[in-house]
Amino acid sequence: MIRKKVIAGNWKMNKTAADGAALAKDICTEIGRETGVDIVLCPPFTALESVGRTLEGMAIKLGAQNMHPEKNGAFTGEVAAEMLRTLYVTHVILGHSERRAYFGETDALINQKVLAALANELRPILCVGETLAEREANQTLAVVQRQIEGALAGVKPEQAISVIVAYEPVWAIGTGKVATTAQAQEVHAFIRGLLGKLHGTAAAQKVRLLYGGSMKPANAAELLAQPDIDGGLVGGASLEARSFVELVRAAVAAR
C-alpha cells in the first residue's frame, strides 16, 4: 500500500502573524507547488489568517494546534472547529503531549475533539506517546494503546482513514533525543495493527502514521524509510524554512 507521506510543522507558541507569513512565504518559494508529499503548516491561532493568505493557491495545507469540541458558547479562550474552517484550516493537531501535560487533557476530552473535528471535516493529527518513565517501565505499548483506543472511541472505519496519527515519544520531543528507527518502527507497526483490530485491516493500511520527536534533516531519511513511518510531525526544525524544506525533500525522496 502506497500512502502519501506527510510532513507537518508544529510551530507551537512561536511566530507572530507577520513572522509566520514570512516563514510560510520562504517555504512556498521552495516547495509551494505540488511535491507528491502532503505538507501542513500549523501556526498559532493568531497567525492562521496571515499564513493562510500566504498559502493561497499553493499546495501546502493549513493546520491548527488545538480546538474545543463544542460548536460555540461560554468557553473563554477557546476556538471552535467552524472558526478554524472559515480560515481555511484543514488539519488540527489534537492530544499533543504538551496539551496533555500542561493543560490536563485526558483521553476522553481528546476523543470529543477528534469526533468534533471529523464532524466538521477537519483532519485530526492525533498525537500519542509515552513518557520516559513509562518506557522504562515497559509500558510504551500499553500507554499508546490506551491513548489510541480512548481518542478514537466512536470513530467509524470510514472516518478513521481521515485521521493522521503521530507517534511522539515524550522523551524525544524538543530534547534532541530521537527514538531509534527500530524503536519508532516497532511502535508504528503496533499502532497499525491496533488500528486494524479497531477499524479493519483495509482502513488501517490507509492511515498515515507520523513520527515526531527531534526529527531533523540528519535523521529523517532513515526514519522515513521505515515501512510504517509515513511522515513526520516536526517542532523545532519547522521553525526555519531551510530545515523544514530539507525534511520535505527527504520525504519526497522516500516516496
Ligand code: PEP
Ligand atoms: C512536537 O512537539 O510535535 C515535536 C515533534 O517537537 P520537536 O520536533 O521539537 O521534538
